[in-house]
Amino acid sequence: MNDLVFNTLKEKDFIVKSYLLKVSVSLNLNLNDFILLIYFTNQEEPTLNIDNIKKYTxxxxxxxxxxxxxxxAINLIEITMKKDGNGLVHEVINLDNIIKSVTSDITREHKKNExxxxxxxxxxxFVRPLSPMExxxxxxxxxxxxxxxLISEALKEAILNGVKSIRYIDKILLSWKEKGYKSASDVRSSLKKEDESTPELFSYNWLEDE
Known part of the structure; x- marks a missing residue:
């Protein structure tokens, strides 16, 4: 390794963001794409400065x-126009889509796990495997x-009633849909109101009648 390369590496340490690895793998980026992304994400205000990029990468x-x-082309970066302190307009590379891509992946993974x-x-x-139909x-x-x-809440309702049937749960969900329930809290609020409106049979003080 010659002195120029050694000094360049010594002076310029690049930080590799962990999300870049995820994006690169999921989008099947090659090594050059990955290196360029590393360069851009390490710049305070990234621009397409060919000489600098060649120097450091x-x-x-x-x-x-x-x-x-x-x-x-794959919409991972985009060009935006920005004015500097002198009012001159120049191109800046916007990296927001990288974060959006990672966020979308995390959201999809979360939904898949749920x-x-x-x-x-x-x-x-049910204490058994589900059938393909279920x-x-x-x-x-x-x-x-x-x-x-809401599906989990309907399952809980069925189990409390001693019924382990998908069809039974389907009827519960249909009933809740007709009542406008969209969450477990809607169901619980309704049950609470029903309990509060039910008269107490033994609330009368018989001793006061003597």
């Missing part, structure tokens, strides 16, 4: 432009917009 101009064009947990909850309460019915509930929280 050792990529050729052709490789830089190829990766740069690709990152724009769905898996819901199936596991049913199998635990899986499809639960998926249909989710696709129709019923929250997994």
């Amino acid at each position: 050792y990529l050729t101009e052709e490789a830089i432009m190829e990766s740069y064009t690709k990152l724009i 769905k898996t947990n819901l199936f596991s909850l049913f199998e635990k309460e 899986y499809e019915i639960i998926n249909e509930w989710i696709r129709s917009g019923i929250s997994e929280e």
Whole structure:
């Protein structure tokens, strides 16, 4: 390694954000794409400064432009216009889409885990594996917009009534939909109101009648 390369590496330490690894793998980016992203995310105000990028990444101009064009094409980075202190307009690379991409991946993964947990909850309460038909019915509930929280509450209601049947739970959910319930808290609030409106049979003080 010659002195120039050694001094450059010594002076410029790049921080590799963990989310870049996730984005690069999920979008099947190549090494040059990844290196360019690392460079951009380490700049306070990233711009397409070819000379600087070549200096710190050792990529050729052709490789830089190829990766740069690709990152724009897949909407991972975008160009925005910004005024400097002198009122001059210049191009700045906006990296917000990288964060949005990671956030979307995390959200999808979270929903996938929630769905898996819901199936596991049913199998635990039913004390048996679900049939393909039961899986499809639960998926249909989710696709129709019923929250997994409400589905879990309906399952709990069925178990409290001593019934382990998907069809029974389907009727509960249909009834709740007609009543406008969208969450478990809606169900609990309604039950609480019903309890409060039920008269107490033994609240009368018989001793005062003597």
